[in-house]
Amino acid sequence: MMNQEETFAARLGAxxxxxxxxxxxxxxxxxxxxxxxxxxWSFDADAGGxxxxxxxxxxxxxATPVPDPTAGWGPHLNSDDDARIVMAAERAxxxxxxxxxVLDDADGLGPGYVTGRVAGETLGPRIVRDEKFAGAxxxxxxxxxxILAGIHKIDPxxxxxLLRQDAAAQVAAYYRYVDHYGLxxxxxxxxxxWAADHLPRKPRVAVxxxxxxxxNLIVGEDGVRCVLDWEIAQIGDxxxxxxxxxxxxxxxxxxxxxxxxxxxxDLFAAYERASGVAVDPAHVMFWEAFxxxxxxxxxxxxxxxxxxxxxxxxxxxxxxGRRIEEPLWDFLNLIEGRE
Amino acid sequence: MPTSKPDAKxxxxxxxxxxxxxxxxxxxxxxxxxxxxxxxxxxxxxxxLELRGAQAEAEAxxxxxxxxxxxxxxxxxxxxxxxxxxxxxxADDGSLRDHVRRSLADALAINNPKWTAR
Numbered sequence: 268m269m270n271q272e273e274t275f276a277a278r279l280g281a282x283x284x285x286x287x288x289x290x291x292x293x294x295x296x297x298x299x300x301x302x303x304x305x306x307x308w309s310f311d312a313d314a315g316g317x318x319x320x321x322x323x324x325x326x327x328x329x330a331t332p333v334p335d336p337t338a339g340w341g342p343h344l345n346s347d348d349d350a351r352i353v354m355a356a357e358r359a360x361x362x363x364x365x366x367x368x369v370l371d372d373a374d375g376l377g378p379g380y381v382t383g384r385v386a387g388e389t390l391g392p393r394i395v396r397d398e399k400f401a402g403a404x405x406x407x408x409x410x411x412x413x414i415l416a417g418i419h420k421i422d423p424x425x426x427x428x429l430l431r432q433d434a435a436a437q438v439a440a441y442y443r444y445v446d447h448y449g450l451x452x453x454x455x456x457x458x459x460x461w462a463a464d465h466l467p468r469k470p471r472v473a474v475x476x477x478x479x480x481x482x483n484l485i486v487g488e489d490g491v492r493c494v495l496d497w498e499i500a501q502i503g504d505x506x507x508x509x510x511x512x513x514x515x516x517x518x519x520x521x522x523x524x525x526x527x528x529x530x531x532x533d534l535f536a537a538y539e540r541a542s543g544v545a546v547d548p549a550h551v552m553f554w555e556a557f558x559x560x561x562x563x564x565x566x567x568x569x570x571x572x573x574x575x576x577x578x579x580x581x582x583x584x585x586x587x588g589r590r591i592e593e594p595l596w597d598f599l600n601l602i603e604g605r606e
Numbered sequence: 607m608p609t610s611k612p613d614a615k616x617x618x619x620x621x622x623x624x625x626x627x628x629x630x631x632x633x634x635x636x637x638x639x640x641x642x643x644x645x646x647x648x649x650x651x652x653x654x655l656e657l658r659g660a661q662a663e664a665e666a667x668x669x670x671x672x673x674x675x676x677x678x679x680x681x682x683x684x685x686x687x688x689x690x691x692x693x694x695x696x697a698d699d700g701s702l703r704d705h706v707r708r709s710l711a712d713a714l715a716i717n718n719p720k721w722t723a724r
Contacts, residue, residue, distance in 0.1 A: 451684050453686050453690060453709065457702065460690050460697040461698075583640070586646060589647075589718075590717065590718065592713045592717055599706065
């Protein structure tokens with residue numbers, strides 16, 4: 268009798284053979300990440316006369332014991348739609364993983380998809396500090412401006428499943444999370460009220476990545492090679508993506524404001540050249556400041572998800588809950604010009 | 607707390623010495639990471655036990671001055687949050703900003719003392 272991992276490997280091999288070509292022999296199967304709702308594996312496969320370097324991302328649908336009471340309050344794609352936005356991004360010329368196969372019922376693995384594996388570094392502290400990435404850091408703000416302009420050109424009609432939330436709708440959604448968990452923290456109230464008082468006027472509307480930041484980019488010595496983690500892609504104000512990339516948490520201790528590696532001027536200039544749209548730094552600053560407040564409330568959500576029964580209590584998530592003041596401190600410094 | 611010796615501070619110090627100096631070096635991978643996070647969390651609780659009492663008194667005094675009434679910290683925070691949300695106290699009010707900055711600095715002294723030093 269096969270154990271669980273052998274059963275999984277056998278099914279994955281059969282899926283590879285079915286979608287990508289025989290024999291589907293697997294090598295170097297390794298689990299990269301595993302959460303309550305998503306697992307990622309790295310492997311190589313012989314398929315159709317080639318050796319492919321692959322990643323499979325599986326969503327453990329139905330794995331949570333109870334439905335998430337906050338589901339639908341913010342963007343979150345199911346596995347099939349996640350694969351669709353990644354494919355739309357690749358068609359638009361964005362460096363996204365190449366989707367080789369979308370799994371279906373016959374594969375017996377649950378929802379998921381197989382992509383090519385791109386070599387490089389994703390860990391923030393290494394990207395912003397290691398000497399080997401010094402050359403990459405010099406060009407990454409420009410590259411990010413160009414990549415974001417490309418993402419924002421994706422035709423929304425190709426991805427009609429994306430949630431559309433402007434800044435006002437996001438403020439309302441984040442008040443809901445705060446009230447759901449019963450948080451009474453004046454700094455959070457101040458942050459949300461500040462955001463409500465400073466909403467951008469008549470922004471453009473575009474397809475957004477939603478979580479474009481250091482940590483979700485595969486970086487080589489030549490710079491950005493691939494953009495990962497598309498599962499909170501959404502429709503909204505494109506300046507949101509530029510501001511989020513500047514949020515201090517995502518600088519991982521790096522001194523430079525864009526992702527810990529670059530200058531705002533370089534990001535904005537490259538975005539303007541590639542998109543033909545002028546960037547108002549104050550408009551991006553709104554999204555950076557509101558991004559601090561949103562990340563604070565995301566820390567609350569991670570720390571308290573166990574209380575809904577959605578996830579088991581965990582030391583890692585609990586510790587993230589206690590990081591709530593870090594971005595609120597950064598928020599206050601940013602809006603008071605003390606950065 | 608009981609009057610027995612050693613006191614809670616010493617118990618924590620002994621537990622941390624074992625975790626950091628003996629257990630952690632023997633671990634790798636998943637359990638090394640989880641143990642490191644566990645050590646951080648225990649240090650947070652240790653700092654909370656040391657610092658929170660005095661902080662809560664100062665917080666209550668600041669809240670009473672802001673709101674013009676006395677009460678337990680939790681009740682005063684409920685009221686301040688409601689006033690901010692309703693716009694009864696402005697988000698750019700100087701005394702509110704000062705209170706929030708001090709409260710954040712106090713909380714960070716417990717949760718992550720390195721953050722304010724950057």
